[in-house]
Amino acid sequence: MGSKRRIGIMGGTFDPIHYGHLVTAEAARHLFGLEQVIFVPSGRPPHKRESRVTPADERLQMTLLATVNNDNFIVSDREVRSKRMSYTYDTMRSFHQELGDEAELFFITGADAVLEIMQWRKIEEVADFCCFIAATRPGYRLESFHLSPKLAENIQFMEVPALAISSSDIRRRVAAGEPIKYLLPEPVEKYIAKHGLYLAQDGCGSNFAEESVVK
Amino acid sequence: MGSKRRIGIMGGTFDPIHYGHLVTAEAARHLFGLEQVIFVPSGRPPHKRESRVTPADERLQMTLLATVNNDNFIVSDREVRSKRMSYTYDTMRSFHQELGDEAELFFITGADAVLEIMQWRKIEEVADFCCFIAATRPGYRLESFHLSPKLAENIQFMEVPALAISSSDIRRRVAAGEPIKYLLPEPVEKYIAKHGLYLAQDGCGSNFAEESVVK
Numbered sequence: 001m002g003s004k005r006r007i008g009i010m011g012g013t014f015d016p017i018h019y020g021h022l023v024t025a026e027a028a029r030h031l032f033g034l035e036q037v038i039f040v041p042s043g044r045p046p047h048k049r050e051s052r053v054t055p056a057d058e059r060l061q062m063t064l065l066a067t068v069n070n071d072n073f074i075v076s077d078r079e080v081r082s083k084r085m086s087y088t089y090d091t092m093r094s095f096h097q098e099l100g101d102e103a104e105l106f107f108i109t110g111a112d113a114v115l116e117i118m119q120w121r122k123i124e125e126v127a128d129f130c131c132f133i134a135a136t137r138p139g140y141r142l143e144s145f146h147l148s149p150k151l152a153e154n155i156q157f158m159e160v161p162a163l164a165i166s167s168s169d170i171r172r173r174v175a176a177g178e179p180i181k182y183l184l185p186e187p188v189e190k191y192i193a194k195h196g197l198y199l200a201q202d203g204c205g206s207n208f209a210e211e212s213v214v215k
Numbered sequence: 216m217g218s219k220r221r222i223g224i225m226g227g228t229f230d231p232i233h234y235g236h237l238v239t240a241e242a243a244r245h246l247f248g249l250e251q252v253i254f255v256p257s258g259r260p261p262h263k264r265e266s267r268v269t270p271a272d273e274r275l276q277m278t279l280l281a282t283v284n285n286d287n288f289i290v291s292d293r294e295v296r297s298k299r300m301s302y303t304y305d306t307m308r309s310f311h312q313e314l315g316d317e318a319e320l321f322f323i324t325g326a327d328a329v330l331e332i333m334q335w336r337k338i339e340e341v342a343d344f345c346c347f348i349a350a351t352r353p354g355y356r357l358e359s360f361h362l363s364p365k366l367a368e369n370i371q372f373m374e375v376p377a378l379a380i381s382s383s384d385i386r387r388r389v390a391a392g393e394p395i396k397y398l399l400p401e402p403v404e405k406y407i408a409k410h411g412l413y414l415a416q417d418g419c420g421s422n423f424a425e426e427s428v429v430k
């Protein structure tokens with residue numbers, strides 16, 4: 001295990017990406033000795049089927065802007081480019097196929113999302129070559145949750161203070177005309193303004209009405 | 216009241232300044248329509264008499280680096296330059312004298328600090344020309360607390376998600392060799408590394424106490 005390459009895969013909608021995500025990736029990189037962290041913005045996330053999500057290209061570009069000056073961070077468009085719905089299961093399998101057995105994979109995302117992923121039927125297969133890092137807000141309490149011993153062994157919880165920042169709150173702020181400065185990198189802030197993302201919508205066409213657990 | 220200039224005074228040790236402080240100042244500026252926010256790093260804060268604090272000059276410089284690219288933010292060295300211990304009471308009086316009656320002052324700081332300040336004998340005098348903005352972490356519960364009606368009227372609570380970031384946690388991280396990236400502006404991160412601030416201490420030889428070399 002010692003000589004394997006350790007690669008982090010940071011999953012999320014990144015709508016928009018913010019310092020909570022970046023602090024999480026950086027903490028995981030340090031804590032688990034990861035060689036690099038690959039950010040994988042989701043395509044059409046299955047759990048957000050019903051809700052409108054910002055076009056994948058825009059989320060991809062914001063992710064790029066937020067990570068470009070960190071040598072250890074990379075962005076992958078594999079979920080965004082995929083025609084099919086994205087499941088963590090498929091994503092991790094494709095990374096495993098590409099990087100081979102000598103790479104140990106760490107899937108990093110919010111604790112709520114990790115616990116949701118753990119419910120999926122085929123997830124035990126992924127646990128053979130992948131460890132899950134579940135980032136939590138301070139004071140987060142894990143709900144009683146049934147996990148097989150194999151899965152339980154493959155989850156690590158990691159408390160991240162800045163995770164109190166949330167994408168849904170940032171969208172709400174933009175819609176309300178409130179500042180989002182210092183919650184996310186300046187280039188992302190500028191991108192949001194330039195492209196008019198998250199502005200208040202009139203009528204019933206809300207783009208965040210169906211907000212799900214993953215922020 | 217409508218035509219008065221509204222000026223925010225952001226008090227704190229800023230050891231070091233981080234995104235929690237900056238988000239707080241920006242939120243207060245927006246919410247209370249402040250023309251500008253003046254950051255006032257404390258000199259020798261009375262409530263930290265016993266503890267070692269980073270030299271005032273270094274805290275002042277970090278505050279400058281963190282705020283320089285925001286046109287609405289200013290840094291004042293009045294507490295740092297003062298030979299006496301700094302009390303919020305004196306600071307607000309000096310700003311009031313300088314800016315005159317046509318300026319309405321808003322003192323912004325963490326809720327715990329505000330409640331501490333409210334205990335002081337002379338604070339009712341300041342409440343004549345100053346409003347207090349108490350920033351809280353999400354989920355913060357106000358302890359039952361006795362305030363005179365005049366003071367109670369002069370306190371506004373404001374919830375700030377990014378306030379889960381804390382200076383003490385950042386110092387602990389640096390001492391433990393953990394990353395602080397994305398918790399504070401990059402120039403401040405670089406300053407801390409360059410000046411060797413917050414490194415683990417061996418024995419009783421503290422690097423907080425020593426004069427630093429300008430690099």
